[in-house]
Amino acid sequence: MRHIGELRVVVGEGARGRQLGRHLTAEAFRVAVDMGVTRMIAQMTFDQIAAMRTFRRMGFTPLALLHDQVIDDDGKRYDLIMMHQEVADFAETLKGLD
Numbered sequence: 001m002r003h004i005g006e007l008r009v010v011v012g013e014g015a016r017g018r019q020l021g022r023h024l025t026a027e028a029f030r031v032a033v034d035m036g037v038t039r040m041i042a043q044m045t046f047d048q049i050a051a052m053r054t055f056r057r058m059g060f061t062p063l064a065l066l067h068d069q070v071i072d073d074d075g076k077r078y079d080l081i082m083m084h085q086e087v088a089d090f091a092e093t094l095k096g097l098d
Helices: 019-035 048-056 087-097
Strands: 004-007 039-045 061-071 077-086
Touching: 004 019, 004 061, 004 087, 019 048, 019 087, 039 048, 048 077, 077 087
Parallel strands: 004 039
Antiparallel strands: 039 077, 061 077
16 A cells, blocks of 8 residues: 555644644645655544544545544543545645645
């Protein structure tokens, strides 16, 4: 699956809301093009509403929902959503966001 890249963006609380995640994602897509990656996958727990909203705005669409996939330190379970975006489509998505 060399044509699929997995994207993990983590932004500290103090830096959230400044579009840092969007800029990091755009850079990851630039690298993906150079590497021949054609699709990017992102995953997050289903309670991360802001992250899901941001990825949807960037053209990602839901791919799968995995029930009780993540367990935190306290034993609480979370569903995991996987989203994807075609690398070739991302440049157009970015133009629409500016």
